[in-house]
Amino acid sequence: MKTNPGGALAPNEVVGRDRLIEKLWSILERQSLVLTAERRMGKTSIVKKMAAEPQRGMRVFFRDLEALRTPLEFVDCVYQDVQADLSGRGRAMNRVRLFMDQVGGFELKGLKLPKQAAPHWKTILTKTMEDLAEHQEGLLIFCWDEIPMMLDNLKRDQDEAAAMEVLDTLRSLRQMVPTVRMVFTGSIGLHHVITRLKEKGYANAPTNDMFTEDVSPLAFEDACDLARGLLVGEGIEIVEGEALVGAIARSVDCFPYYIHHVVDALRWTTQARTVEQVDEIVSTHLCDDANRWDMAHYRERIDTYYADVEQMLALGILDELAATDNPLSQRELLDRLSVQGTGQNPELVRKVLTLLGRDHYVEKQKDGSYRFKFSLIQHYWRMSRGL
Numbered sequence: 103m104k105t106n107p108g109g110a111l112a113p114n115e116v117v118g119r120d121r122l123i124e125k126l127w128s129i130l131e132r133q134s135l136v137l138t139a140e141r142r143m144g145k146t147s148i149v150k151k152m153a154a155e156p157q158r159g160m161r162v163f164f165r166d167l168e169a170l171r172t173p174l175e176f177v178d179c180v181y182q183d184v185q186a187d188l189s190g191r192g193r194a195m196n197r198v199r200l201f202m203d204q205v206g207g208f209e210l211k212g213l214k215l216p217k218q219a220a221p222h223w224k225t226i227l228t229k230t231m232e233d234l235a236e237h238q239e240g241l242l243i244f245c246w247d248e249i250p251m252m253l254d255n256l257k258r259d260q261d262e263a264a265a266m267e268v269l270d271t272l273r274s275l276r277q278m279v280p281t282v283r284m285v286f287t288g289s290i291g292l293h294h295v296i297t298r299l300k301e302k303g304y305a306n307a308p309t310n311d312m313f314t315e316d317v318s319p320l321a322f323e324d325a326c327d328l329a330r331g332l333l334v335g336e337g338i339e340i341v342e343g344e345a346l347v348g349a350i351a352r353s354v355d356c357f358p359y360y361i362h363h364v365v366d367a368l369r370w371t372t373q374a375r376t377v378e379q380v381d382e383i384v385s386t387h388l389c390d391d392a393n394r395w396d397m398a399h400y401r402e403r404i405d406t407y408y409a410d411v412e413q414m415l416a417l418g419i420l421d422e423l424a425a426t427d428n429p430l431s432q433r434e435l436l437d438r439l440s441v442q443g444t445g446q447n448p449e450l451v452r453k454v455l456t457l458l459g460r461d462h463y464v465e466k467q468k469d470g471s472y473r474f475k476f477s478l479i480q481h482y483w484r485m486s487r488g489l
């Protein structure tokens with residue numbers, strides 16, 4: 103196996119996700135799914151593997167929605183996927199065609215939906231799903247990667263109402279067509295998009311019928327398998343044997359993306375490939391001005407997605423948690439934030455703690471105290487902010 107940090111993986115290069123994928127299939131038997139995780143954890147790789155290796159009797163469609171900017175473009179993607187699937191099996195999309203004939207004024211020429219279809223996107227989407235359901239007994243699974251990005255684009259290029267309508271239409275489709283399942287993933291949290299819509303009066307809970315599953319880093323054994331596989335694949339002599347393999351996995355909290363990066367750096371280093379060298383590589387990249395591991399994202403995300411009043415507080419909380427090795431209770435955090443001059447509003451502190459939890463910065467312990475969820479990100483935070 104070759105190093106490929108951030109690139110597209112072939113299904114057989116996706117290490118250590120078999121049990122999770124088994125669980126996701128079983129969830130999909132009963133309901134749709136929101137797959138969340140810290141960035142670069144491997145969501146896209148998991149969903150693509152599922153689409154490439156579907157369960158028997160299921161139809162699985164994968165689409166990256168990042169570049170879409172209108173509801174019609176989105177419906178067009180779904181329409182094209184379904185059309186390709188059905189025409190490949192000699193089936194026609196009768197409902198869609200009949201609807202087009204009825205409303206008149208435009209006809210389907212070629213693969214793309216014409217612009218004049220824009221006002222009818224909801225009906226076309228529903229009829230597309232119904233046409234597919236008619237010809238398929240098993241489940242119809244639509245994996246939509248980067249759907250939060252598409253909603254953000256809709257909000258920006260059209261208006262908030264367009265994004266709300268898409269979310270509501272998808273929810274009602276899940277109720278109307280019982281064999282349809284949707285998988286939502288993306289590199290930005292859907293909760294950020296929905297929070298912004300709520301500020302504009304959106305009152306619905308558009309994913310409360312879906313199951314939310316969080317993707318964790320790899321299990322230690324799997325992280326070692328990945329590190330070993332990459333070292334061997336790159337022809338790197340493993341002088342310190344399993345100690346080096348374990349050090350790579352541990353040094354990056356078993357994040358597969360950073361394992362690829364560490365092995366890639368080991369490949370090019372002129373130093374001996376030792377455990378110390380692994381630590382050196384990690385430390386160097388955590389405070390790398392060129393931002394090759396994209397660590398700056400953890401700091402920039404606060405400015406992009408947190409409200410003005412939340413930003414200082416989020417930074418204050420993360421600074422306090424980064425600077426200590428022990429978890430801090432809410433009381434301790436409030437005291438420390440008061441000293442900083444940011445902790446006057448305990449309700450806001452609680453809200454920001456919840457947001458930081460949803461963005462995978464912090465984790466609430468069983469006793470109610472908080473700590474950084476990943477020591478790698480804590481390490482970055484400490485170094486980058488000079489704590």
Ligand SMILES: Nc1ncnc2c1ncn2[C@@H]1O[C@H](COP(=O)(O)OP(=O)(O)OP(=O)(O)O)[C@@H](O)[C@H]1O
Nearest residue numbers: 107108109117141142143144145146147289358359
């Ligand atoms: N299971 C895995 N086995 C091997 N490598 C992996 C695995 N999962 C992720 N990677 C590595 O991490 C990189 C990022 O994976 P992927 O794009 O699937 O993450 P993501 O969670 O979709 O990221 P983003 O949040 O940016 O959309 C891959 O290109 C690969 O280098």
Ligand SMILES: [Mg+2]
Nearest residue numbers: 145146288289
């Ligand atoms: Mg992705």
